[in-house]
Amino acid sequence: MSYTEARIQYAEEEGAVRVADEPMVEAIGLEKSYGPVKVLAGVDLNVARGSVFSLLGPNGAGKTTTVRILSTLVRADAGRVRVAGFDVVRDRRAVRRRISLTGQYAALDEEQTGEENLRMMARLSGLSRRGARERAGELLERFDLTGAARRRVGTYSGGMRRRLDIAAGLVGRPEVVFLDEPTTGLDPRSRQGMWELVASLAGAGTTVFLTTQYLEEADRLADRVALLDAGRVVAEGTPADLKRRIAGRRLDLTLADPAAYARVAERLGDIAVLHDPDRLLLGVPTDGSAAHVRALLDGVDPDRDAVDRFAVYEATLDDVFLALTGRTATVAAGGDAETSATAREETARV
Structure with a gap:
């Protein structure tokens, strides 16, 4: 029996946990490869009911593949997943009735109006004509789109399209909403509006699984965060817990010249997070x-000729990611292997 199989068996034996305490999303030992590319290498996740959970990572870390597995679009090579209490392989239809998935780009009919898009989705969900009309009206009002309800979607702004796309995913009142980088390409104002929308979903009791490259986004919205790097979860916890792991604040040193930079960087070694x-x-x-800042300055610049200026900042999730992976969460070393590998599989499937 493999390690992953043993963990799955243990989880099944512990299945006497009360249903009310059961996580809405649970993954154990997820593995996935696309040809020679190992995208996921044993991912464990546990998402509480009614919470916002954020999966962070650089391009190619495995975020999108993880969401595809959790939402039944792709089958893992190994591991087990339960969503809303159902196995994503054995009970795929039951899972799909309880979830909504919004990808990085809006999936809407641009020739139809916003209202027509929502009514069409409602009818496909099994609602009557009257029920579809009422549900579309509710969602248009909730997402502040009533004034644009009868405009063709092709005339909508990026932020309006994203709101309508999420509204379409909520037609069937899902228990779990997967948002895969929902603010990609949005301007700051539209991004702020999307943050308010995500907070309102969680406030209404919906479980939100959010993937993002924007660390500020996760810091603002998430109850818990998992950092994914090279197909593995390298850290998990609340944003505050993760920031405390590397200290509550960060001292930034601006050096006088390249030689001073090299000299101080060598003195700091692994201590430096930026x-x-x-x-x-x-x-x-x-x-x-003040005492700790002075001690740090005395240690790295005893002759007072290397540091040009310094400043103290609150630590961010970017600092956490830098400390744990040695790079920022928006740049992946070696390119985006996940995206290219996934694209090859989708092309082959077509």
Whole structure:
């Protein structure tokens, strides 16, 4: 018996847990490869009912593949997944009736109006004509789209399309909503509106599974965060817990010249959580106290000739990701293997 199989068996034996305590999304030992590319290498996830859970990671880390598996679109090579209490393989239809998936780009009929799109989705969900009309009206009002209800979707802004796309996914009142990078390509105002929308979904009791590259987004919205890197979860916890792992604040040092930057970077070694040679900037964890900041400065610049200026900032999730992976969450070393591999599989399937 493999390690993953043993963990699945243990989870099944522990299945006497009360249903009310059962997570809405549970994954154990997920593995997935596309040809020679290992996209997921043993991913465990546990998402509480009515919470916002955010999966962070650089391009190619495995975020989209994870969402595809959780939402029944792709079958994992190994591992087990339960969503809303149902196995995604054995009970795929039951899972699909309880979830909504919104991808990175709106999936709407641009020749129809916003109202027509929602009524069509409602009819496909089994509602009567009257029920579809009423449900469309409810969602248009909730998503502040009543004024544009009879406009062709092709005339909508990016933010309006994203709101309508999510509204379409809520026609069937899903228990779990998967949002795969929902604010990609949106301007700051539209992104802020989307954040408010996600918060309102969770406030109404819907479980939201959010993937994003925007660390501020996860910091603002998520009850819990998992950091995915190279197909593995490298850290999980509340945003505050993760930031406390590397210290509550960060001391940024701007060095006088490239030679001073190299010298201080060597002295800091693995302590530094931020490296920006273009701006001659290094960042190190600190508790923010004057005594600790002075001790750090004395240690890295005893001759007072290397540091040009310094500043103390609150630690961010970006600092956490840098500390754990050695790079930012928006850049993946070696390119986006997940995207290209997934695209090859989808092309082959067609």
